Amino acid sequence: MAFPTQAKYVVIGAGIHGLSTAWHLAQRLKAKGKLGANDIVVLDKGGIASGASGIACGVIRNNYFQPAMRALMAECVAEWEADAKGYSYHPVGYMQISPEVMHENVGQIAREQRDIGYTSSFIEGEADCARYMKTIFSDWQAKGITSVLHEKKGGYANNRASIYRLADKADAAGVRILTGVEVTGFKSGSNSGAITAVETDRGLIACDHVVVGVGPWVPQIWKLLDLPNRIDVKGRDGRVHKDVPMWTFWCLEEGTLGVEPNYGLTNDGAMPPVMHVDTDAPLYSDIDGKLITDKIWGIYYKPDFNFNGIQGGASPWKVERPAEQVAVDPYGPASPEFVVDERFAEMWCSALAFCQKRYEGQAGKYRMEPSGGIGAFTPDSFPVFDTFRENCTVIADSNHGYKMIAVGKLVAGELMGEKSALLEPFRHSRFATGKLHPVSNSPFPWS
Ligand SMILES: Cc1cc2nc3c(=O)[nH]c(=O)nc-3n(C[C@H](O)[C@H](O)[C@H](O)COP(=O)(O)OP(=O)(O)OC[C@H]3O[C@@H](n4cnc5c(N)ncnc54)[C@H](O)[C@@H]3O)c2cc1C
Numbered sequence: 437m438a439f440p441t442q443a444k445y446v447v448i449g450a451g452i453h454g455l456s457t458a459w460h461l462a463q464r465l466k467a468k469g470k471l472g473a474n475d476i477v478v479l480d481k482g483g484i485a486s487g488a489s490g491i492a493c494g495v496i497r498n499n500y501f502q503p504a505m506r507a508l509m510a511e512c513v514a515e516w517e518a519d520a521k522g523y524s525y526h527p528v529g530y531m532q533i534s535p536e537v538m539h540e541n542v543g544q545i546a547r548e549q550r551d552i553g554y555t556s557s558f559i560e561g562e563a564d565c566a567r568y569m570k571t572i573f574s575d576w577q578a579k580g581i582t583s584v585l586h587e588k589k590g591g592y593a594n595n596r597a598s599i600y601r602l603a604d605k606a607d608a609a610g611v612r613i614l615t616g617v618e619v620t621g622f623k624s625g626s627n628s629g630a631i632t633a634v635e636t637d638r639g640l641i642a643c644d645h646v647v648v649g650v651g652p653w654v655p656q657i658w659k660l661l662d663l664p665n666r667i668d669v670k671g672r673d674g675r676v677h678k679d680v681p682m683w684t685f686w687c688l689e690e691g692t693l694g695v696e697p698n699y700g701l702t703n704d705g706a707m708p709p710v711m712h713v714d715t716d717a718p719l720y721s722d723i724d725g726k727l728i729t730d731k732i733w734g735i736y737y738k739p740d741f742n743f744n745g746i747q748g749g750a751s752p753w754k755v756e757r758p759a760e761q762v763a764v765d766p767y768g769p770a771s772p773e774f775v776v777d778e779r780f781a782e783m784w785c786s787a788l789a790f791c792q793k794r795y796e797g798q799a800g801k802y803r804m805e806p807s808g809g810i811g812a813f814t815p816d817s818f819p820v821f822d823t824f825r826e827n828c829t830v831i832a833d834s835n836h837g838y839k840m841i842a843v844g845k846l847v848a849g850e851l852m853g854e855k856s857a858l859l860e861p862f863r864h865s866r867f868a869t870g871k872l873h874p875v876s877n878s879p880f881p882w883s
Pocket residue numbers: 448449450451452453454479480481482483484485486487488489490491492493494495496617618619620649650651652653688689690808809810811831833834835836837838839840
């Protein structure tokens with residue numbers, strides 16, 4: 437088929453957001469009898485799932501301190517449940533296990549989850565938490581834990597399988613997916629900023645609307661759109677902070693302990709919930725006993741047949757360089773710079789042993805291979821879903837987003853003229869107006 441020279445909608449990025457938007461949009465237009473060939477074109481400079489969506493740990497949860505994130509995540513979890521088998525979604529639940537400094541914040545999440553009908557149990561007090569955890573894992577031994585939020589919904593999905601499922605759905609609905617095509621610029625009309633065409637390394641595609649879902653590459657497309665890479669942000673303190681970088685990279689550290697996934701099953705032989713443990717108890721090396729940290733730390737883990745072991749990660753680290761100086765390519769495990777090292781392996785394996793006796797002495801089985809990757813974060817570390825240049829919708833999830841499978845559906849609705857109350861709290865204007873999302877005491881920049 438010839439390379440298209442025009443399309444109604446050009447979607448950039450074949451990750452979770454680009455494909456989900458394209459699929460839902462195609463369904464909506466088809467239902468109205470308004471979908472023609474080449475109307476929706478998805479472009480990706482790599483392949484399907486070649487960005488962050490294809491390496492995500494795949495965790496799907498709702499324990500957000502921000503009411504707007506919680507409401508949106510409830511919608512996303514429902515979307516995963518709607519085609520669990522197709523998306524390789526495992527609804528095992530999720531546990532947020534926390535120290536006293538997070539108790540109040542997590543208690544508030546639990547109360548507000550109840551208010552929106554999101555099923556969870558909240559256990560409080562050190563003794564009750566230990567008892568509860570031992571009913572799941574008899575070898576539970578983590579210290580300094582005073583609350584457990586057990587979300588009965590959520591869990592995890594197999595990253596590439598779910599993205600390919602979306603691609604199949606989009607393709608079947610009439611979306612044209614073109615891989616190996618890089619967007620290199622935008623053309624606009626003489627009297628407005630609206631985009632009239634997308635420039636690619638294969639030629640120009642005239643279009644009515646552009647959707648950007650490029651994950652960690654968003655600073656590059658932002659620049660091509662002539663949007664400012666420094667902005668003023670009205671902070672939670674009411675003060676205006678001048679010249680704040682629009683994008684900051686963080687590096688996510690994840691890895692796999694090479695034991696049988698069955699090694700992590702519950703007392704009943706079932707797949708356990710995804711575990712997320714934060715604590716301020718000191719962490720000592722399970723290899724040589726030295727102190728690793730006496731500051732608050734956190735890890736997450738799950739037995740995973742897709743990764744073939746116990747897979748998980750720890751708190752990310754901030755890349756201190758300006759975003760424009762960070763090499764996003766080659767991405768993920770192919771990056772020479774942003775992959776995990778022995779320090780992560782020792783910390784994460786020691787943390788596993790801190791939580792459960794079965795992991796003591798297992799660090800030697802850590803699979804020492806490149807893993808992890810970077811994500812582009814906004815000034816308040818929450819997503820921006822908004823329209824720029826009149827007809828360009830940017831889905832910049834601030835690295836929250838593999839789980840956010842419903843965002844594409846809501847964006848497609850907006851493209852059909854339906855404003856989404858769930859997306860409204862994520863407009864870019866919040867930085868100028870100071871309507872920022874609240875932050876919790878978690879050591880992670882995304883909770
Ligand atoms: C190690 C790691 C683990 C994670 N774990 C989780 C998790 O457990 N749960 C969770 O919810 N989130 C997780 N995330 C975050 C999540 O993966 C991302 O937020 C989400 O996948 C972003 O999806 P996307 O569709 O915006 O972008 P991506 O999946 O990154 O896709 C963007 C695509 O755009 C293409 N592209 C870029 N520039 C261009 C261009 N100029 N022209 C054409 N194509 C272009 C790329 O090739 C890429 O395929 C994790 C992230 C990382 C790095």
